[in-house]
Amino acid sequence: MDRRIGKFQEAIKKAVIELMTEKKFDDITIQDISDRANVSRGTIYLHYLDKFDLLDKLIEEHINELRELCESASEMDFIDANLIWFEYLESHYLFFTTMLASKGAPSFRSQFHQFLIEEFKDEVDITKGKNRGLNEDVVLQFIVTSYVGIVEWWFKNERPYSPQVMAEQVGILLERNL
Structure with a gap:
C-alpha cells in the first residue's frame, strides 16, 4: 500500500x-x-462508502487485531496472554474508551462481547474441576461479561493500574474460574 x-x-x-x-x-x-x-x-x-462504513471498518480492524493477539497467545498462560491484551488496549486507549463509552457506537460493545465469547468458548470445561455440572453458557457469559466489565472499569477510571498489574489480577481470576 x-x-x-x-x-x-x-x-x-x-x-x-x-x-x-x-x-x-x-x-x-x-x-x-x-x-x-x-x-x-x-x-x-x-x-x-460513508461514515457508517468507516466506523464498521475501524471496529473490524481492531477486532481482527485482537483475534491475531489471541492466536499468538494461545499457548500462553492467562497472565501472559492478558498482558498482551492490556498493552494493546492501552496503546489504543482513545479508540476503546470512546467505543465502550459512546452512545453512537453501541454495536461495538456487543461485537466485543461476541468476539470474547468465541475466544473463551474453548477455555470453558464443564466436565471436570470447579465448573463441573454447570451450564457452559452460564459460565461463558459470566467470564465474558466480567472481562468486558473490567475493561470498561479500567478505562472509565483512567487506567488506575498498569497493564502488567491488570494482566496479573485478571489472569489469576481467569485461572480460578476456568
Whole structure:
C-alpha cells in the first residue's frame, strides 16, 4: 500500500474517533471528518462508502487485531496472554474508551462481547474441576461479561493500574474460574 494512502486512512480514523469524544456519532458529518483529518471529502469516499462504513471498518480492524493477539497467545498462560491484551488496549486507549463509552457506537460493545465469547468458548470445561455440572453458557457469559466489565472499569477510571498489574489480577481470576 502506498504510504500516503496509509497516512490518509490513519488521519481519517483518528479524526472520527476524536470527533466521537466530542459529539454523538449521528451528529458527525463527512465534512467534519474531512476537516479534522485535513483531507478532502473525496479522499474519504475513495476509501469508505460513508461514515457508517468507516466506523464498521475501524471496529473490524481492531477486532481482527485482537483475534491475531489471541492466536499468538494461545499457548500462553492467562497472565501472559492478558498482558498482551492490556498493552494493546492501552496503546489504543482513545479508540476503546470512546467505543465502550459512546452512545453512537453501541454495536461495538456487543461485537466485543461476541468476539470474547468465541475466544473463551474453548477455555470453558464443564466436565471436570470447579465448573463441573454447570451450564457452559452460564459460565461463558459470566467470564465474558466480567472481562468486558473490567475493561470498561479500567478505562472509565483512567487506567488506575498498569497493564502488567491488570494482566496479573485478571489472569489469576481467569485461572480460578476456568
